[in-house]
């Protein structure tokens with residue numbers, strides 16, 4: 040399970056929880072403007088917007104999970120297993136070929152490399168074909184859907200057996216299965232939840248009264264399912280208050296993500312082939328200030344916030360800049 044959100048104070052923020060049972064060796068990766076992407080169907084992308092995000096780098100290719108470009112356009116890939124269905128390269132129709140064609144692992148660099156905002160991304164996605172090739176045989180294409188946002192707009196892009204579909208996302212939240220339209224319909228079941236006190240509609244004027252603060256939100260789902268996380272993240276984000284400065288905004292962003300984070304042990308997946316129990320948990324949480332190009336993150340092992348600034352690097356270079364995650368736990372002692 041994964042959850043991504045946008046957040047706006049004086050700057051705009053975009054990030055996610057990455058929940059899974061294993062890591063793929065992800066690192067913060069900056070792709071400078073002149074790094075050459077050799078795309079499977081679209082040739083070489085050799086001069087493009089610079090990108091910062093979380094990626095596994097294999098054979099000098101950044102396989103991004105979530106990222107932001109120098110213009111502030113952001114995207115996160117979230118599991119959409121059983122629903123995502125990419126076009127087979129052998130059966131892609133001639134109509135597909137009239138428009139751009141990218142593999143699922145190329146979508147993030149292609150979109151962020153060439154689009155400056157959601158408006159241009161939407162145009163690029165119209166008629167796009169996502170093909171099902173693997174990056175390498177050992178890493179089959181991941182079944183994903185994507186949340187895409189800039190300072191003003193947020194959309195979700197899903198590619199299923201019916202082709203590509205773009206949804207407006209007025210909530211700025213995304214999780215996993217099923218499709219985005221289900222989450223928006225499901226959200227309607229919770230329009231009554233409130234940050235205020237519980238309204239006593241049943242026994243008002245008697246001694247039977249709400250016994251606790253926070254009861255206005257009674258009914259808010261607390262489980263880890265994607266549908267429940269969508270509602271809970273939306274509730275927390277839409278009620279969220281913070282000062283506009285960077286520290287308050289980033290802290291608050293991580294508080295929202297914490298409301299849907301998965302503590303290890305709570306989501307058992309069964310045992311692996313060697314009999315070891317597998318659990319899904321939050322591997323990392325990220326928060327990118329997309330106006331300043333600063334990617335903040337914390338990991339399961341180390342909840343201290345670490346940051347990498349896109350604009351502190353030479354963005355006219357041709358080589359990837361890779362920052363291993365700070366996973367070591369280093370508490371600060373007060374005495």
Ligand SMILES: C[C@H](CCC(=O)NCCS(=O)(=O)O)[C@H]1CC[C@H]2[C@@H]3[C@H](O)C[C@@H]4C[C@H](O)CC[C@]4(C)[C@H]3C[C@H](O)[C@]12C
Pocket residue numbers: 040041057058059063095102103104116117118119120144173174178179180181182215216
């Ligand atoms: C597992 C990740 C999504 C996390 C998530 O949504 N979890 C919920 C799982 S579930 O619904 O509850 O089952 C996804 C997000 C980005 C994915 C990675 C990126 O797409 C980049 C490459 C793409 C390659 O095809 C596969 C390896 C990979 C390195 C992917 C591995 C994995 O599928 C990642 C890390």
